Every structure is written in structure tokens, then in C-alpha cells.
Amino acid sequence: MCKMTNLANHPCFSIQCQPATGRIHLPVAPRCNIFCRFCSRGFTKTVDRPGQASRVLNPEEALAVIDTALMLCPELKVAGVAGPGDPLAGDEALDTLIMVRQRHPELINCMSTNGLELFSSMERILAAGIRTITVTVNAVNPKILAALNKGVIIKGQFYGEELGARLLIEAQENGVRLAHQNNLVIKINTVLVPSINDGHVGEVARQAKDWGADLLNIIPLIPGNELKHLPEPTLAEKEAAEKQASKYLPVKQNCRRCRADACGIPGVTDYSREIYGQLEIAETFSHG
Numbered sequence: 001m002c003k004m005t006n007l008a009n010h011p012c013f014s015i016q017c018q019p020a021t022g023r024i025h026l027p028v029a030p031r032c033n034i035f036c037r038f039c040s041r042g043f044t045k046t047v048d049r050p051g052q053a054s055r056v057l058n059p060e061e062a063l064a065v066i067d068t069a070l071m072l073c074p075e076l077k078v079a080g081v082a083g084p085g086d087p088l089a090g091d092e093a094l095d096t097l098i099m100v101r102q103r104h105p106e107l108i109n110c111m112s113t114n115g116l117e118l119f120s121s122m123e124r125i126l127a128a129g130i131r132t133i134t135v136t137v138n139a140v141n142p143k144i145l146a147a148l149n150k151g152v153i154i155k156g157q158f159y160g161e162e163l164g165a166r167l168l169i170e171a172q173e174n175g176v177r178l179a180h181q182n183n184l185v186i187k188i189n190t191v192l193v194p195s196i197n198d199g200h201v202g203e204v205a206r207q208a209k210d211w212g213a214d215l216l217n218i219i220p221l222i223p224g225n226e227l228k229h230l231p232e233p234t235l236a237e238k239e240a241a242e243k244q245a246s247k248y249l250p251v252k253q254n255c256r257r258c259r260a261d262a263c264g265i266p267g268v269t270d271y272s273r274e275i276y277g278q279l280e281i282a283e284t285f286s287h288g
Contacts, residue, residue, distance in 0.1 A: 010078055010108060013132055013187055013215060013252070023078035023110075024069045024263040026062040027055065028096045032085040033153045034114050034168060036138075037226040038193065055276070056084065059096040063103060065275055069263050070104075072271045076263075080110035082134075083260030088117035097128035108132060112189070116152055116168055118175025126182060133179055134217075135172055136189040139197050140207045142166040147196050150226075173211050180212025187215045187252070192233045192241050194221070202244030209248045216245050217252040 010021065032039075057065060070076050079100050087093030088111075097109045111125070112134040118125075125133070139145035145165035152164040159167055179186050188208045190201055197204075205216050218241050220233040233241075242251045263271045 022076040082112040101129035115172035176211040201241040205245035205248040
């Protein structure tokens with residue numbers, strides 16, 4: 001856990017949320033390469049959940065947004081990309097973070113990805129100065145994952161059901177192992193879905209530890225899309241999953257399930273409306 005010691009003030013990587021450190025999520029990822037059955041990505045100024053943003057920015061706009069954010073929130077220490085698509089499904093996110101590193105080397109660069117292109121993107125990830133990375137791993141059993149993800153896109157080819165799930169799991173393992181070898185701090189996000197993976201979280205944590213992950217964060221399902229009929233996990237169900245996972249990895253508490261354009265100190269300040277509120281909504285999200 002020595003990699004974690006200098007990240008106690010990273011609000012997304014500390015075991016308990018830190019009340020004095022800010023972060024900004026830059027919405028510069030316009031595409032996604034997997035099809036989660038529960039996912040509902042889009043553009044809105046009011047819905048507070050992952051995958052939502054006011055619009056997608058280009059890298060130059062993102063740099064201007066950071067300059068504004070630093071004036072509004074001097075506590076800002078982390079610049080990350082968490083959507084609205086996957087940061088590694090295109091070049092925009094890494095282009096942005098490379099520019100952020102050049103202009104603001106004092107910031108911790110961070111990224112959240114499904115891991116499908118993590119291995120193949122490692123050289124550019126390192127060039128962008130990314131020190132922390134989150135990989136969403138919802139299952140390490142292809143049958144379970146196929147119930148959560150109906151397919152993936154690799155080099156323009158769609159792979160569905162269990163084949164797609166198996167390819168995604170293999171890519172996640174290879175990517176996390178390589179990230180560990182390059183001394184990145186790795187957090188695993190697992191969406192807790194009742195009746196599908198709620199008894200499987202311990203195995204996810206066990207495998208993730210073997211791959212080299214440092215931390216696990218359990219995110220309760222927000223019912224939507226094909227899984228809108230399922231209930232959100234109860235507190236008892238979440239605690240049971242945390243108990244399973246904690247046998248293998250430290251479990252982060254109090255995740256805020258932030259938007260892809262969040263800015264401020266989580267749970268304390270929110271500057272997203274000041275920064276993005278005047279921006280015209282541009283619906284450019286796509287799969288592929």
C-alpha cells in the first residue's frame with residue numbers, strides 16, 4: 001500500500017472522503033466502446049449521476065475550464081476524466097491530460113476507464129503523467145458480466161454476450177497488471193447490482209488484488225436502461241458486499257457517484273454550474 005501514502009488527499013482514492021481537497025472531472029470523452037445494460041449516459045444540467053455532463057469539451061476548452069476552476073476552487077488538486085464516454089475509446093482524453101500536465105504539472109492527473117483499451121494505451125497514459133487510474137470491473141465471470149454488459153467494440157468490430165464479456169475481462173486483467181508494473185495507483189469500481197453480481201463482489205476483489213489493484217469502491221446500482229426494473233441495493237446489501245471485498249482489498253467509503261463534469265470538494269462545494277452552466281449543450285456522445 002506504499003503507493004497510496006502520498007494520495008491521502010486525493011478525494012477519489014482516500015479510504016474516507018477528504019473534506020479539504022478539490023477535483024475536477026473534464027468531460028472530454030465523447031465515445032464509449034462497451035454497452036453496459038444499466039448505463040444511461042447523456043447531456044443534462046440537472047441529473048446528478050455518473051455518465052452525465054452538460055456537454056463534451058475539446059482539449060482547448062478543457063484547459064480554459066481548469067483555469068477558471070482554479071480561481072473558484074484553490075483547493076483543486078486533481079484533474080480527471082470520467083466520461084461521459086470512456087476516456088480510452090478515443091484520443092481526446094489523453095490529448096487533454098497531456099496538455100494539462102504541461103500547463104499545470106502541480107495537479108494529479110487521473111482517469112476512470114472500463115479498461116478495454118488500458119493495455120494498448122499505457123504509453124500515452126504515462127506520457128500524460130497519470131498517476132492514479134480507476135477501472136470499472138463489474139464481474140470476473142463471463143456469464144455474470146454478460147448479464148451486465150451486452151457487448152464490446154474492438155477495432156470497429158462488435159463482440160456480444162459471453163464472448164464480449166470474456167474479451168473485456170482479459171483486457172482488464174492485462175491492463176491492470178501493466179498499470180501496476182508502471183507503479184500507478186489503481187482503484188477498482190464495481191457497480192453493485194442486486195440478483196446479478198451481489199454475491200460475486202468478493203471474487204472481483206480477490207482477482208483485482210492478484211492483478212495489482214490497490215483499492216476497491218462499490219457503487220450501488222442506479223436503476224436505468226435495460227436494468228431499470230431492478231431495485232437499488234439496500235444499505236445491508238452494500239455492507240455485505242463491502243464485507244466480502246474487504247477480505248482482499250481496502251474498500252473506499254462514501255463515494256459521491258459524481259457527474260462527468262463535477263468540480264469542487266466532493267460533498268462540500270460544487271462549482272460545475274458556474275463553470276459549465278453557460279455552455280451550450282451539444283449532444284455528441286456515441287458508441288463506437
